[in-house]
Amino acid sequence: MLVIGLSFLASAQTPPLTVIAREGRKPLPVTSINNQDYIAVDDINAAFATTSREDRLAGGLTMTARGRSIVLTENQNVVSVAGRLVTLPAPPVRRDGRWYVPADFLPRALSSALDVRLDLRRSARLLIVGDLRVPRVVSRVDAGANNVAVTLDITPNTEARVNAQQGRLVVQFDADALDLSIPLVSTQGFVQTIAPGDTPQTVVITLGPRYATHRVTASQPDPASGRVTIDLMPATTDVAPVPAPPSPAPDTRLVIPTQGPSTGLRTVVIDPGHGGDELGTQGPKGTVEKEITLSVARRLRTLIESRLGLKVFLTREDDRTMSLDDRSAFANNHHADVFLSIHANYAVRPALKGAEVYYLTVERADEEARKKAAENATTLPALGGGSRAIDLILWETAQARYLEQSASLAGFIEQSLRPRVEMSPRPVQQLPLRVLVGANMPAALVEIGYLSNTDQETQLGTAAYQDQIALALLDALTKFREFLEH
Numbered sequence: 001m002l003v004i005g006l007s008f009l010a011s012a013q014t015p016p017l018t019v020i021a022r023e024g025r026k027p028l029p030v031t032s033i034n035n036q037d038y039i040a041v042d043d044i045n046a047a048f049a050t051t052s053r054e055d056r057l058a059g060g061l062t063m064t065a066r067g068r069s070i071v072l073t074e075n076q077n078v079v080s081v082a083g084r085l086v087t088l089p090a091p092p093v094r095r096d097g098r099w100y101v102p103a104d105f106l107p108r109a110l111s112s113a114l115d116v117r118l119d120l121r122r123s124a125r126l127l128i129v130g131d132l133r134v135p136r137v138v139s140r141v142d143a144g145a146n147n148v149a150v151t152l153d154i155t156p157n158t159e160a161r162v163n164a165q166q167g168r169l170v171v172q173f174d175a176d177a178l179d180l181s182i183p184l185v186s187t188q189g190f191v192q193t194i195a196p197g198d199t200p201q202t203v204v205i206t207l208g209p210r211y212a213t214h215r216v217t218a219s220q221p222d223p224a225s226g227r228v229t230i231d232l233m234p235a236t237t238d239v240a241p242v243p244a245p246p247s248p249a250p251d252t253r254l255v256i257p258t259q260g261p262s263t264g265l266r267t268v269v270i271d272p273g274h275g276g277d278e279l280g281t282q283g284p285k286g287t288v289e290k291e292i293t294l295s296v297a298r299r300l301r302t303l304i305e306s307r308l309g310l311k312v313f314l315t316r317e318d319d320r321t322m323s324l325d326d327r328s329a330f331a332n333n334h335h336a337d338v339f340l341s342i343h344a345n346y347a348v349r350p351a352l353k354g355a356e357v358y359y360l361t362v363e364r365a366d367e368e369a370r371k372k373a374a375e376n377a378t379t380l381p382a383l384g385g386g387s388r389a390i391d392l393i394l395w396e397t398a399q400a401r402y403l404e405q406s407a408s409l410a411g412f413i414e415q416s417l418r419p420r421v422e423m424s425p426r427p428v429q430q431l432p433l434r435v436l437v438g439a440n441m442p443a444a445l446v447e448i449g450y451l452s453n454t455d456q457e458t459q460l461g462t463a464a465y466q467d468q469i470a471l472a473l474l475d476a477l478t479k480f481r482e483f484l485e486h
């Protein structure tokens, strides 16, 4: 008992670094001195085959690494590496006959003497030796009413495979080791634990009694990271079928459980402008609007589903012709809480560029329509007595009731776009846009840039620019959700 207690105390004080090298992994002891992580020079010598010789008279220590000298002086935070001076965040310390150096000595001084990359990852307590692939993997568990989604965010993006074996799912990464961050999970009977696997490249999800089947979706939320989502589902009798993912595409559809009925924003309809016979505008180099809008819409859907947990529908999933009225009708039929139409702009003057946001204008003539819409609200008797208002509103006038909310939505979109992409001189405008007229919910249209401008045409075709637009719109929807809730 006592021994266990003591060893627990010793390790709990300062956990060691794990050194990960091509040959394997080993612990490197860490001592806390003045609240900083220090490593004993003896331990460095043992781990990296360096040697050291003390000069007591000079109060110094000389380390030799691959024939290069590192000269340390007690209580001086500058060391010499093969004649070059390197600053450390804290000085070397001599204590009880042993020399200690701050952990930063490893990447800053030892690395150049050994001529090998040493990557110190403090939060994960890893020291990576050489050019190994050690992606950072952050796991998250989102619980829905009937299922659980395990999300693994992987930076940099790294291939991963999920294999089912006897009550476990083993996620194997195409990497040398993993820099893992796994939260404690409470998982409604679908997951017991998520833990590092038997090999350094794996993560193991131990399944609970409610688990019956799973579905794996890969996506890329931003250019730097990849994401694997594993939906864990019960036996299918008590749940609606989950739609099958479309054939392999860079942005595959994720199905994440919704967060419940407490929010005023549950369903988003995104409308990729144009499609099919209708190309939209075209840039001087031939970039076609209908393709850009669909690509941005798909990116945005992935972000909204994974980060906000909302339901998202696209008015078109592929390259097809669709009328403007059918687009707003689609949003109405899907009970969308927000309708976002995405377009790219065109101007005769090629210098014109920047993003613009539109919401519907109500002209003087439309005031009549607004009144008419209000009169069309009908009161019907409700079950159990009393009455409730049922809105029988013509599609043509539907949007009139949401103009204030749509103006706020357009404002949030402008705020979120501005720090990320260039804005046009007239960033928010009101226009009588047909596609917005029939939408029976807050609605806005975004022109994400001018295809008629050569520079912008190039930008609009890149994943980086499209991701910035998608992130901005995600940000705007997050703000709009808060706005609706308060």
Ligand SMILES: [Zn+2]
Residues within 6 Å of the ligand: 273, 274, 280, 281, 289, 343, 344
């Ligand atoms: Zn357009």
